[in-house]
Amino acid sequence: MRGVFSCHQQESHERERTMSETHEQTEGEQAATYDVEAVQAKWQPVWDRLEPFRADDEVVRSGEREKRYALTMFPYPSGDLHMGHGEVTALHDVLTRYWWQRGYEVLNPMGWDSFGLPAENAAIRNDAHPADYTYGNIDTQFESFRKYGASFDWSRRFNTSDPEYYRWTQWLFLRLFEQGLAYRKKSPVNWCPNDQTVLANEQVVDGACERCGAVVTKRELTQWYFRTTAYAQELLDSLDDLQPTWSDKVVNAQRNWIGRSEGAHVDFAVAGREQPITVYTTRPDTIFGTTFMVVAVDAALADELVTDAQRPAFEAYREEIRRETEIERLSTDRPKTGVDLGVTATNPVTGEQIPIWATDYVLADYGTGAVMGVPGGDQRDFEFATVMGLPIVRTTQPPADFEGEAYSGEGATINSPADGAASVGLDLNGMSVADAKSAAIAFLDEQGSGRGTVNFRLRDWLLSRQRYWGAPIPIIHCPVDGEVAVPDDQLPVELPALRGADLKPKGVSPLGGAEEWVNVSCPTCGGPAKRDTDTMDTFVDSSWYFLRYCSPHDDSQAFDPDLVNMWGPCDIYIGGDEHAVLHLLYARFFTKALRDLGLLSFGEPFSAYLSQGKVINNGRKMSKSLGNGVSLGGQLAEFGVDAVRLTLVFASPPEDNIDWADVSPSGSLKFLQRAWRLSGDVTSAPGTAPEAGDVALRKLTHKTVHEAADLIEKHRFNVMVARTMELVNATRKAIDSGCGPADPAVREAVEAVAILLSLVAPYVAEEMWERLGHQPTVARAGWPVVDEALLVEDSVTAVVQVRGKVRGRLEVSPDISEADLEAAALADEAVVRALDGATIRKVIVKAPKLVNIVVG
């Protein structure tokens, strides 16, 4: 008989035939397969009615059940769900459904990250409003999630583009503004010429816009920033606590991104300038080798220092650098360039005058934007000195076989000071790098011309965007009062109604075109003022959404602190590595800032983070241009929800990529049919006591359930599925050629299978549960109770090794003594043969599993 699971591609007459055959069979013997489509259609309305996954605040508050907060990254609504959503949802559901079965009250919410550029670009293309695109896609994705059997609590859903949500995004912005954690400054910023907006550092990848791939340039603009650097040290330190439960990859990425370095600030006096120039260096021990100073060409300092004579050359050079793209600037193998500014500084330890140059290899926004040039110890300085003909002094003795140019390794300090040089009261000669560092810092500190300091690569988060579809920044600019916060009771500042061509990128925010909206009176003085016309980076929306889920309908506050502190922090967060630094770092920053505002009692939002791999096809990322895309909807139609979910969970450990060309959803379906068939074979009545059942099968059932729990808690879902398959195989055997279908152990095993499968394949599990004579829903049936006594083996196989090779096996009692096991091993025929009369030097016995005989 043909498989009955419906396959959309199937010819209709063929389908009729199979349907009628199924019908015939169910009247007579047991049907061999179930109809996937029919089962899906049957259970969805039942679950809608039962709402098994609705999280109840009271149950947790009263202490009746312990809480679990399970979060998975909410999607951006671009079209329908794709394979990646399918994977993360399937993995996430294993854990959340497991928690429900174990008796926890699980908060597992879902919503939409619905502000963002694709909707805006679509609106421009179609002369529409971004909301049309956004909310249409949300409806589609919502339906798909439901069909997918995802265990979300839909009563808590929201969209970040809803005014009821972004009202609180604005409210939180104002709290940070009050604390000085949100501020405006003018500085060179990353500019995407395609999207016509600024980008945060995190959104620039290899000099290109992370979103559209356009080459990023720099612009000098006044923009809003969040002071993430205020939390740099804490963001770094608390990674230590997260390390065991976050993936190494993400922790490492965050550490690298924060980029802490220890060094010193050193002051160089400049004749005729009141303030010295301070440089940042990680190698204060090399200060005697400082033969020049370099200042970032685009820093205000360079412009200020340059002499009239050098100004034309300087300005010409600066123009040249400004025209360069980030990509050109990032290439490290091009020759060093620069202009002598015509001024000199005093080396604080030698008293020598050194020239000050401007260059593009020094970054204006790192450290102080000025660097001491030590060509003997720094390769970049070496190259610069070589090109410009500046002197080179080595201050660390390189090893004899050293073949580089600048030497930056370990070694004794030399030339500090050089032979015959005037004494300056500091002598580093002969010291190790570490000792010389501290000695130099101590000396400078005493002189008042330097101090030890710590620097971070992390920059403040640039959050303003010159686009429409985001939360307006709730600030009013008043010629008298400056930046004035929109009063809380006037929130939300709603977006003006713009559409189509109004939204075209012009380099300034489209909101500026809505004159009625822009012109307001100042909340402080009542005079004419203008609204800020920028919108917030959408990462602001997602930096606090996990808090809103705890009290999603509260219209009096962003979140209810009691409920947030009760549910939070999230016990698990599942998502992709692409957000390893962006979203995860921002959310961590927000959580710490809100904790310090007294709004939260915890400082880390996500206690555990599981990063799921990608679904690829034929070794490559799925993409339209490669033509290797696989649609989730298509796979669901062909194999059914359960088989696709099972395939995604079973294919590999959650962190690894899944190559769709390597997996077999048809194999998954075959397995599910086998499992389902078991439920029709059971002949004992529901409620039959299992105690009298076949002991071997009972032991396997209990062992499987016990191990499955452990595997799930360790996020080893693929192995948990493998164990379930073994139980199905063993149960099949027991029915066909063992204890038979009427044995109570068979019922116990099949019920366990249904519950285990409810985590992965909810539809077929529900169907099995019903066929076993139970009421829905299997999702809340409860985890089977493991009988510890059944976990003890009657006998175990002991392995006997001779010369490290397995030469014999013995079935022994698990509590056999070492002496008995050794005696049995030495008496074993195969072992005796392998020994072949050789002298036994030593016998290692690890009862009851192993004996190793070492022969001389």
Added chain:
RNA sequence: GCCGGGUUGGCGGAAUGGCAGACGCGAUGGUCUCAAACACCAUUGUCCGAAAGGGCGUGUGGGUUCGAAUCCCACACCCGGCACCA
């Protein structure tokens, strides 16, 4: 260059100091069938052998250990993060 992770059959992967290759995919042979599909059964790391049995085998080379895929050292390659960050 610096930091992190990895490398196990034809393939996805199990095994985290004690039987390498669980489970599955694929493949081969068989049962059923007029035939095919479905389903079921068997075999499937590799080499020698008719078989019994044996040799070899977890990227490479060394080490620790009675015993190493697992721990240590070095190297190669792959993936990810940072990178003119001083």
